[in-house]
Amino acid sequence: MKKEKYIIxxxxxxxxxxxxxxxxxxxxNLKRWKLVDKYSNKIIPSSELGRYFSLSPIEYEQxxxxxxxxxxxxxxxxxxxxxxxxxxxxxxxxxxxxDITDVTCW
Numbered sequence: 315m316k317k318e319k320y321i322i323x324x325x326x327x328x329x330x331x332x333x334x335x336x337x338x339x340x341x342x343n344l345k346r347w348k349l350v351d352k353y354s355n356k357i358i359p360s361s362e363l364g365r366y367f368s369l370s371p372i373e374y375e376q377x378x379x380x381x382x383x384x385x386x387x388x389x390x391x392x393x394x395x396x397x398x399x400x401x402x403x404x405x406x407x408x409x410x411x412x413d414i415t416d417v418t419c420w
Contacts, residue, residue: 367391370419373400377414380404 319330321338330338350357354368369377381387385406391398399415 367398369400370416372416372418373414377402380412380414384410 319335320327321330321334322328323334323338328334377387377389380402384404386404388403388405390401390403392401393399394415396417397419399413402412402414404410404412
């Protein structure tokens with residue numbers, strides 16, 4: 315005896331045909347995709363997608379070196395042609411602005 319399958323379509327349970335099951339599985343698999351932070355291999359929650367920025371390991375090392383040399387820093391993320399650039403503002407000394415963008419990680 316064949317067991318009938320049902321899927322939800324437009325908010326209602328309907329009997330699934332092979333074509334509808336195929337479409338349903340494709341849509342379900344496409345919704346599984348998540349964004350992953352490639353430096354820490356963590357999934358970025360969908361609630362943080364629009365406000366998530368991170369430094370690459372090279373940018374982080376440069377920022378740590380600048381912090382030791384110049385003191386308090388402020389970070390600015392700005393759009394570039396391919397990705398995001400990072401500028402560091404040195405707040406303690408002479409308000410110097412240094413671009414530490416690592417273009418190798420784009």
